[in-house]
Amino acid sequence: MTLVSAAALLFLVLDPFGNLPFFAAALEPVEPSRHRRVIVRELLIALAVLVAFLLAGRHILAALGISEPALGVAGGTVLLLIAIKMVFPVSRTQPSEDLAGEPFVVPLAIPYVAGPSAMATVLLLSSREPERWREWLAALAIAWLAAGLIIAASSVFARVLGRRGMIAVERLMGMVLVAIAVQMLMDGIARFLQAI
DSSP, rough: OHHHHHHHHHHHHHHHHHHHHHHHHHHTOOOOGGHHHHHHHHHHHHHHHHOOOOOOOOHHHHHHHHHHHHHHHHHHHHHHHHHHHSSSOOOOOOTTTTSSSSSBSSSIIIIIIIIIHHHHHHHHHHHHEEEEEHHHHHHHHHHHHHHHHHTTTTTHHHHHHHHHHHHHHHHHHHHHHHHHHHHHHHHHHHHHHHHO
């Protein structure tokens, strides 16, 4: 996987277009003057979590005794489930632990940005080729910056694309993510069969 393909994969997994309506709903009770500050803070928290998973991924997997093929299959499965929901959306509501006032960490940073699929993806990248951690870190930074700019400019995108346009973009991203998830599954199964 190249730097560009890794950044593209992470961008799709971060799903900025799919997250726009949920950021808007979570920020509704917050003063409009604080929206930008809250978005930046939550994005930075999400980035810190993903960087921690990227850098400590190998050690986490070693401590848990999880093999790289198992992580590939698990990551591919999670991505496939997320991608199917993007292509065939169901109503997604706020988490049951919804808190009054300004959101902090939950639900914006985790799980909307740094969700299970993003964590699994960075773990997979770091465990498959750990010597390329600088490239994976750069890919994560590129994907995070692109997703962050889209989320920060949510009102502009909502106005330009409209509701139908946003849905179309998310479903297109979902279709691409389905193909990537299936490839990850096949790679994980192939590596497992080779190891037998």
